[in-house]
Amino acid sequence: MAEATHESVISPRARNALVRLLRVAYPHPRFPDGPYERTADAVINQVEASLWHRLALTRGLESLDDAAGGDFAALDDEAALSLLRGIEDAGFFAFIRGVAVVSLYDDHETWELLGYEGASYEQGGYLDRGFNDLDWLPSPRIEEYAGPDQLVEVATDDEIAATEGSHR
Amino acid sequence: MNADERTVQLGQPVGHDEEVVVIVGSGAGGGTVAHELTARGIRCVVLEAGPYLKPEDYENDEWAAFNQMAWLDNRTASGPYRLARDFPNLPAWIVKAVGGSTTHWSGATPRFREYEFRARSYYGGLEGANLLDWPITLTDLAPYYDRAEIAIGSTHRHGRPPLPANNNYKVFANGAEKVGYKFYATGPYGTNAEPYDGRPASIQDGFNFQGDKHTSKWSTAVREIPRAIATGKCELRPGSQAVQVTHDASGRVDAVLYLDEDGNLHRQAAKVVCVAGNSIETPRLLLMSASALHPDGLANSSGQVGRNYMRHTTGSVYARFEQPVHMYRGETMAGIIADEARLDSSRGFLGGYYMETLALGPAFLAAFVEPGSWGPQFTTILDGYDHTAGMWIVGEDMPQESNRVTLNPAVQDQWGLPAPDVHFQDHPNDVAMREHGYSRADLLYEAVGALGTHHTPPYPATHNLGTCRMSERPEDGVLDKWGQAHDVPGLFVSDGSVMTTGAAANPTLTIVALAIRQAEHIAETLGSGS
Ligand SMILES: Cc1cc2nc3c(=O)[nH]c(=O)nc-3n(C[C@H](O)[C@H](O)[C@H](O)COP(=O)(O)OP(=O)(O)OC[C@H]3O[C@@H](n4cnc5c(N)ncnc54)[C@H](O)[C@@H]3O)c2cc1C
Numbered sequence: 291m292a293e294a295t296h297e298s299v300i301s302p303r304a305r306n307a308l309v310r311l312l313r314v315a316y317p318h319p320r321f322p323d324g325p326y327e328r329t330a331d332a333v334i335n336q337v338e339a340s341l342w343h344r345l346a347l348t349r350g351l352e353s354l355d356d357a358a359g360g361d362f363a364a365l366d367d368e369a370a371l372s373l374l375r376g377i378e379d380a381g382f383f384a385f386i387r388g389v390a391v392v393s394l395y396d397d398h399e400t401w402e403l404l405g406y407e408g409a410s411y412e413q414g415g416y417l418d419r420g421f422n423d424l425d426w427l428p429s430p431r432i433e434e435y436a437g438p439d440q441l442v443e444v445a446t447d448d449e450i451a452a453t454e455g456s457h458r
Numbered sequence: 459m460n461a462d463e464r465t466v467q468l469g470q471p472v473g474h475d476e477e478v479v480v481i482v483g484s485g486a487g488g489g490t491v492a493h494e495l496t497a498r499g500i501r502c503v504v505l506e507a508g509p510y511l512k513p514e515d516y517e518n519d520e521w522a523a524f525n526q527m528a529w530l531d532n533r534t535a536s537g538p539y540r541l542a543r544d545f546p547n548l549p550a551w552i553v554k555a556v557g558g559s560t561t562h563w564s565g566a567t568p569r570f571r572e573y574e575f576r577a578r579s580y581y582g583g584l585e586g587a588n589l590l591d592w593p594i595t596l597t598d599l600a601p602y603y604d605r606a607e608i609a610i611g612s613t614h615r616h617g618r619p620p621l622p623a624n625n626n627y628k629v630f631a632n633g634a635e636k637v638g639y640k641f642y643a644t645g646p647y648g649t650n651a652e653p654y655d656g657r658p659a660s661i662q663d664g665f666n667f668q669g670d671k672h673t674s675k676w677s678t679a680v681r682e683i684p685r686a687i688a689t690g691k692c693e694l695r696p697g698s699q700a701v702q703v704t705h706d707a708s709g710r711v712d713a714v715l716y717l718d719e720d721g722n723l724h725r726q727a728a729k730v731v732c733v734a735g736n737s738i739e740t741p742r743l744l745l746m747s748a749s750a751l752h753p754d755g756l757a758n759s760s761g762q763v764g765r766n767y768m769r770h771t772t773g774s775v776y777a778r779f780e781q782p783v784h785m786y787r788g789e790t791m792a793g794i795i796a797d798e799a800r801l802d803s804s805r806g807f808l809g810g811y812y813m814e815t816l817a818l819g820p821a822f823l824a825a826f827v828e829p830g831s832w833g834p835q836f837t838t839i840l841d842g843y844d845h846t847a848g849m850w851i852v853g854e855d856m857p858q859e860s861n862r863v864t865l866n867p868a869v870q871d872q873w874g875l876p877a878p879d880v881h882f883q884d885h886p887n888d889v890a891m892r893e894h895g896y897s898r899a900d901l902l903y904e905a906v907g908a909l910g911t912h913h914t915p916p917y918p919a920t921h922n923l924g925t926c927r928m929s930e931r932p933e934d935g936v937l938d939k940w941g942q943a944h945d946v947p948g949l950f951v952s953d954g955s956v957m958t959t960g961a962a963a964n965p966t967l968t969i970v971a972l973a974i975r976q977a978e979h980i981a982e983t984l985g986s987g988s
Pocket of ligand 1: 483485505508557558559567699735
């Protein structure tokens with residue numbers, strides 16, 4: 291019985307709305323659908339553990355269509371974003387964001403798209419793979435300053451003798 | 459594991475009835491005390507709540523490493539600071555594993571300055587701040603700073619060469635030069651630029667905060683703990699969480715009660731106890747150790763246990779550039795600017811701060827850059843990821859009595875013990891310092907062509923300090939100048955909780971220096987039989 295209810299929880303239509311919601315909430319024009327799809331599945335997986343989250347998510351996604359006057363997935367970016375702004379505090383949307391901000395950016399395809407190379411130790415780190423390949427600025431000093439100036443640890447006005455008697 | 463393997467791994471077994479020095483926690487403080495005492499032939503048991511992970515177990519992956527090693531037992535954050543809203547169960551990033559947070563630390567090792575040991579004298583009676591001078595001075599600590607730098611292998615010190623410039627440092631240091639800063643360098647930093655102390659040079663893999671698989675970075679898990687075990691004088695007990703420190707009828711410590719991994723309670727007899735669980739668990743343990751002689755918590759006659767919790771005034775700035783940066787490649791924090799680490803109240807605040815390079819992967823950047831944020835403003839930050847440079851601002855925060863660790867009566871950990879609550883509010887001085895830091899970071903990055911910058915609020919605290927502070931007079935603090943409780947003979951605290959004030963510098967070098975000094979004192983006291 292529980293299983294039957296659960297099976298029917300996230301309909302293909304609701305999942306579709308969720309993928310669309312994720313793309314609108316975390317818009318990266320150069321991302322394909324993969325990262326958003328996997329994030330949607332991560333959200334759906336997470337609600338399995340909690341009846342409350344399951345109920346809230348199902349109801350929330352269904353009602354997106356109502357809020358959109360028919361079909362949330364058909365709204366253009368701007369309209370969809372403004373709809374989401376209006377429901378920023380809704381529990382189900384906050385829950386989705388909490389999962390999404392972790393899942394979407396822990397996705398290896400996302401990393402690649404953003405230009406992050408992931409695990410590096412097995413490849414010998416970046417010692418010979420560009421840890422210092424930035425060439426649009428001069429090579430800076432790496433030693434500590436050895437010039438004539440001294441760092442003044444305490445400004446003259448802050449010396450104890452200078453502040454004594456002040457009521458700071 | 460058979461008995462021989464066990465002895466190699468975890469040391470010569472110590473009987474539960476044998477009165478030894480019991481050390482709670484194996485991080486910067488505890489690991490150092492264990493090493494120093496056992497090197498002098500004094501028998502120790504180290505109780506460590508977390509597992510004994512080895513470099514090959516560490517993960518090159520932010521969330522995986524965090525979930526592997528961070529202290530994730532129930533904790534709560536409360537008070538008006540933003541973290542309590544964004545991360546109500548994660549006030550701090552502290553590691554639960556052999557080596558403690560030195561496994562995840564990055565390695566910045568500046569010393570405290572002379573004036574910072576005398577905060578009360580220099581800052582006066584700043585309203586709302588519970589300031590006190592330390593019972594020791596920089597002169598007292600200087601020789602131990604030398605020893606700590608040699609132990610850690612800090613670059614730029616004692617003949618250790620500097621690390622090379624990585625990409626993030628190139629942006630940072632060029633910006634520093636442009637705005638007129640002088641006191642910048644790639645260190646001092648606790649990671650080998652060349653082989654040292656039996657460990658190899660850095661391969662710049664970029665995973666400092668995840669545990670260094672290459673062991674170029676110092677941690678007590680790769681140095682102090684294995685060496686303590688090798689003396690034959692130390693038994694390490696991982697998966698052992700201390701839950702009470704007890705005392706005898708005369709009030710002297712006599713044992714530590716602890717839970718093993720299965721929740722069974724054990725008692726280890728002690729002639730001296732060194733508590734080094736970091737500044738949340740240490741006061742929690744003392745508060746849980748209340749007795750008829752110490753009704754408000756062990757060593758709490760002053761009422762200061764858990765109070766004056768400090769987390770450093772921090773903030774981060776991420777700057778976007780036209781050209782690529784790849785900030786994540788290489789040593790995360792091998793870039794330090796000291797020009798603002800000074801006392802000059804004409805800036806509008808007391809105390810100083812450092813600027814240090816900082817890089818996160820997309821996973822952590824997304825979680826922490828602007829918690830709760832979404833929509834195009836948020837994704838713009840991530841879209842600029844490989845063209846982004848980052849820095850951390852870290853400065854002295856004011857001790858306040860109401861910033862404190864208490865036992866939360868409503869929340870328990872997995873053992874049924876009261877969870878600690880961390881209550882915190884910025885002092886106006888902290889806010890002014892943070893704003894100054896943000897504006898200086900903006901200028902620095904704009905000087906090298908930043909297209910825009912983002913001001914990131916403080917993360918879960920990596921620097922947790924002050925909850926059992928040292929004081930000259932027993933009524934002002936918990937510990938004397940050796941870190942021994944004013945009111946409980948034989949009870950020492952050996953971690954960052956002992957700090958009377960927080961200073962601007964990252965704390966670990968000072969924790970290690972204080973622990974070496976304390977261990978020498980304990981060894982002398984035990985040697986003389988008193
Ligand atoms: C990501 C990150 C980066 C950092 N970078 C720097 C840096 O660049 N420079 C710097 O100076 N500092 C840095 N730090 C801070 C540094 O790690 C800490 O200051 C230092 O490790 C604190 O030492 P400690 O001995 O107080 O505690 P820890 O090193 O945290 O050790 C405490 C140990 O006690 C154990 N424990 C706690 N309670 C119990 C109990 N009841 N029973 C048994 N065991 C217990 C814990 O499991 C832990 O292993 C960083 C920290 C983090 C997380």
